Amino acid sequence: MSTTTKPISFARGAPSLDIVDVAGLRAAADRAFATDPAGMTGYGTAIGYPPLREWIAEGHDVDPARVIVTNGSMQADAFLFDVLVAAGDTVIVERPTYDRTLLALRQRGADVRAVELETDGIDVAALQRVIEAGARPKLAHIIPNFQNPAGYTLSAAKREALLALGREHEFTIFEDDPYVALRFDGASLPTMVSMDADNVVYASSFSKTVCPGIRVGYLVAPEELIRRVITIATSTYISPSMVSQAIVNEFCRSGAIEHSIEIVKAALRERAFTLCGALEKELPDARFTRPQGGYFLWVDLPSGTDVSALHALAAERGVQFVKGSDFLLDGGESSCRIAYSGVTPAEIEEGVRRLASAYAEVAAP
Amino acid sequence: MSTTTKPISFARGAPSLDIVDVAGLRAAADRAFATDPAGMTGYGTAIGYPPLREWIAEGHDVDPARVIVTNGSMQADAFLFDVLVAAGDTVIVERPTYDRTLLALRQRGADVRAVELETDGIDVAALQRVIEAGARPKLAHIIPNFQNPAGYTLSAAKREALLALGREHEFTIFEDDPYVALRFDGASLPTMVSMDADNVVYASSFSKTVCPGIRVGYLVAPEELIRRVITIATSTYISPSMVSQAIVNEFCRSGAIEHSIEIVKAALRERAFTLCGALEKELPDARFTRPQGGYFLWVDLPSGTDVSALHALAAERGVQFVKGSDFLLDGGESSCRIAYSGVTPAEIEEGVRRLASAYAEVAAP
Numbered sequence: 244m245s246t247t248t249k250p251i252s253f254a255r256g257a258p259s260l261d262i263v264d265v266a267g268l269r270a271a272a273d274r275a276f277a278t279d280p281a282g283m284t285g286y287g288t289a290i291g292y293p294p295l296r297e298w299i300a301e302g303h304d305v306d307p308a309r310v311i312v313t314n315g316s317m318q319a320d321a322f323l324f325d326v327l328v329a330a331g332d333t334v335i336v337e338r339p340t341y342d343r344t345l346l347a348l349r350q351r352g353a354d355v356r357a358v359e360l361e362t363d364g365i366d367v368a369a370l371q372r373v374i375e376a377g378a379r380p381k382l383a384h385i386i387p388n389f390q391n392p393a394g395y396t397l398s399a400a401k402r403e404a405l406l407a408l409g410r411e412h413e414f415t416i417f418e419d420d421p422y423v424a425l426r427f428d429g430a431s432l433p434t435m436v437s438m439d440a441d442n443v444v445y446a447s448s449f450s451k452t453v454c455p456g457i458r459v460g461y462l463v464a465p466e467e468l469i470r471r472v473i474t475i476a477t478s479t480y481i482s483p484s485m486v487s488q489a490i491v492n493e494f495c496r497s498g499a500i501e502h503s504i505e506i507v508k509a510a511l512r513e514r515a516f517t518l519c520g521a522l523e524k525e526l527p528d529a530r531f532t533r534p535q536g537g538y539f540l541w542v543d544l545p546s547g548t549d550v551s552a553l554h555a556l557a558a559e560r561g562v563q564f565v566k567g568s569d570f571l572l573d574g575g576e577s578s579c580r581i582a583y584s585g586v587t588p589a590e591i592e593e594g595v596r597r598l599a600s601a602y603a604e605v606a607a608p
Numbered sequence: 609m610s611t612t613t614k615p616i617s618f619a620r621g622a623p624s625l626d627i628v629d630v631a632g633l634r635a636a637a638d639r640a641f642a643t644d645p646a647g648m649t650g651y652g653t654a655i656g657y658p659p660l661r662e663w664i665a666e667g668h669d670v671d672p673a674r675v676i677v678t679n680g681s682m683q684a685d686a687f688l689f690d691v692l693v694a695a696g697d698t699v700i701v702e703r704p705t706y707d708r709t710l711l712a713l714r715q716r717g718a719d720v721r722a723v724e725l726e727t728d729g730i731d732v733a734a735l736q737r738v739i740e741a742g743a744r745p746k747l748a749h750i751i752p753n754f755q756n757p758a759g760y761t762l763s764a765a766k767r768e769a770l771l772a773l774g775r776e777h778e779f780t781i782f783e784d785d786p787y788v789a790l791r792f793d794g795a796s797l798p799t800m801v802s803m804d805a806d807n808v809v810y811a812s813s814f815s816k817t818v819c820p821g822i823r824v825g826y827l828v829a830p831e832e833l834i835r836r837v838i839t840i841a842t843s844t845y846i847s848p849s850m851v852s853q854a855i856v857n858e859f860c861r862s863g864a865i866e867h868s869i870e871i872v873k874a875a876l877r878e879r880a881f882t883l884c885g886a887l888e889k890e891l892p893d894a895r896f897t898r899p900q901g902g903y904f905l906w907v908d909l910p911s912g913t914d915v916s917a918l919h920a921l922a923a924e925r926g927v928q929f930v931k932g933s934d935f936l937l938d939g940g941e942s943s944c945r946i947a948y949s950g951v952t953p954a955e956i957e958e959g960v961r962r963l964a965s966a967y968a969e970v971a972a973p
Contacts, residue, residue, distance in 0.1 A: 255651075257650060257651055260645060260646045260649065260650070263645070263649045265641055265645040265649060268641060268649065268851075269637075269638060269641035269642070272634075272637040272638070272641065272851075273634060273637070273638060276630055276633060276634035276637065277634070280625060280628070280630040281625045282821075283821050284625065284628045284630060284633065284819035284820070284821040284822070285622060285625070285819070285820060285821050286620075286622055286815075286820040286821060287821055314679050314823075314845055314848065314849060315845050315846060315847075317844070317845050317846055318844060318845040321843075321844050321845070343843065343846075346843055347843060350843065450651075454649035454650070455649070455650060455651040456647075456648050456649040456650050456651060456652055456847075456849070456850030456851055456854075457649070457849065457850070457851045458679075458845065458846075458847065458848065458849040458850070458851070478686075478708065478711055478712060478715065479682070479683060479686050480679055480680050480682050480683040480686070480823065481680060481682055481708075481823075482680075482821075482823065483679065483823065484679060484821070484822065484823040484849040484851075484852045485821030485822070485823070486633075486637075486821055486822045486823070486849075486851065486852050486855065487849045487851050487852055489821075490851065
């Protein structure tokens with residue numbers, strides 16, 4: 244990479260600073276310290292900052308006893324897996340899926356079964372065939388909205404079919420939903436946890452609506468499961484950051500979060516639109532589905548394309564992306580994940596030009 | 609307990625709000641958002657907020673690569689135990705010791721051996737006898753300053769003897785030192801990690817010098833060990849709260865922490881003095897060692913005193929403390945831990961009067 248080439252990252256699933264409401268966060272922090280210094284500076288408890296727990300519970304129309312607020316949602320996932328997944332347990336994941344989820348499950352010795360993700364979500368019929376062939380899943384990990392890495396969204400019909408399958412075969416659905424608030428257009432689909440509260444564990448996060456560095460996520464689950472997670476959380480860290488959570492609470496209750504989400508969505512919509520247009524123009528071999536929201540676009544290149552070589556040649560041109568194969572147990576060698584959350588439209592256009600130039604070199608006969 | 613009796617807690621090892629520098633924290637938060645919005649709101653990395661990591665490293669005169677900053681020091685302990693302690697490994701603890709440490713070690717299936725804590729720290733000769741009798745400890749967990757629950761401090765001579773024993777028998781010393789900054793009088797003793805950086809893992813926290821609710825703690829350890837902890841931390845939560853850590857960083861670098869420590873120490877000194885005086889006057893059967901710092905006083909009552917009954921009778925009078933037996937694998941039935949960190953001198957005097965009245969009932973022939 245030339246020293247004068249400005250690096251452009253399509254790799255990091257994180258927002259650029261210009262779409263983080265720093266002024267709003269600063270004001271929320273100031274109000275939080277003024278309003279509840281005792282609650283914010285004291286140990287608190289493992290359930291999280293109680294007013295934020297209540298705000299989340301209200302949003303989901305559940306009892307606060309069904310909610311625990313954690314240091315980011317990945318910490319919530321880790322607690323959940325510690326409670327639900329023992330070595331040898333079968334866990335269904337989408338194919339492709341979030342690489343850190345794959346890692347967490349494999350670290351716990353789970354028998355991970357990947358079921359194809361279609362553009363309208365996991366192939367429920369294929370999942371049914373896996374079960375009919377003898378699999379006895381304990382858990383199915385699903386990212387329903389604007390999936391990471393694929394950007395696809397689970398349809399309403401498949402949500403119902405998946406819940407029915409879970410009830411029939413007695414597995415829990417882990418609805419991992421950090422991107423839900425980032426829909427560009429159209430109406431949101433109902434969450435699965437709102438359709439079947441007793442058979443779904445729901446996780447979400449404020450990383451995409453407030454900021455990642457605040458590290459606040461949460462679980463909604465049956466009370467008995469929340470109690471088990473609270474026990475683990477208490478013995479792991481006593482309590483999560485009350486300071487972070489009190490700031491998020493102020494940010495939410497003041498309405499700043501609504502404004503923040505509008506800013507983020509407008510920027511992401513424009514970035515996704517720019518990315519799809521640039522790919523159509525510069526890289527017509529790319530196949531993709533326009534995302535309805537979120538951070539990511541999954542790009543399939545013609546079968547046989549050496550995406551590892553493309554990755555290296557793109558890096559020489561100052562462009563980073565994540566290889567598709569990182570999100571699967573096997574396969575994905577001609578695909579890549581393009582994150583558009585952290586790059587401006589101008590950077591996207593320049594980045595795609597560089598990517599196309601690298602691709603030309605890889606694809607050359 | 610009468611509805612008009614104000615509860616007094618000698619149970620919670622936490623500061624009262626009047627000795628937390630809320631205004632200083634609020635100002636530090638404001639400056640942090642203004643100074644480094646990108647570093648504070650972005651994901652960051654599992655090592656912690658880099659400027660705070662550097663500040664801690666400078667304070668310990670070590671390379672920052674030897675430091676990881678976590679969501680509270682108990683989270684750091686958990687990571688460390690995950691790396692160092694397998695089921696069946698022998699771990700030495702002090703007798704008595706922090707109840708959460710006992711729990712964490714037992715949850716991991718460790719073979720926990722408790723060695724008597726004397727008023728000048730762990731009985732090193734007894735530890736040597738345990739080793740000579742065949743124990744092969746992997747780790748020795750030591751709270752060197754103003755120990756929780758006993759309030760005792762490890763002498764300089766015993767620090768050296770313990771390090772020599774660790775080198776000879778190849779076990780790691782885990783120096784768990786959250787109270788180090790809270791010495792009332794006299795000079796601080798050198799930390800063991802400063803005496804033998806390769807054989808000691810050091811943990812500390814900002815819970816007692818900034819506030820507990822901010823949840824910032826850290827480890828200092830050999831670089832290879834820190835790298836292993838970073839791997840676990842990354843897959844557990846990606847990164848700790850950058851917002852919390854950036855606020856602590858501002859609080860430290862602005863000098864607010866020095867002022868905060870002076871306020872806290874002055875209050876604790878007065879509280880400890882008041883407590884010892886009140887016990888001498890109201891409960892002359894109590895045996896204790898005046899603490900040189902910290903939050904806790906360990907009280908031995910005459911052998912045979914039913915501290916469980918005392919606990920219940922004190923609760924009826926609106927006074928809480930923790931039974932000594934909570935801090936040992938066995939024994940401690942006639943002892944209690946009195947935390948003076950969260951109570952004013954007036955509350956201490958009233959609390960000890962109530963405790964003495966409960967004791968009179970238990971001790972009655």
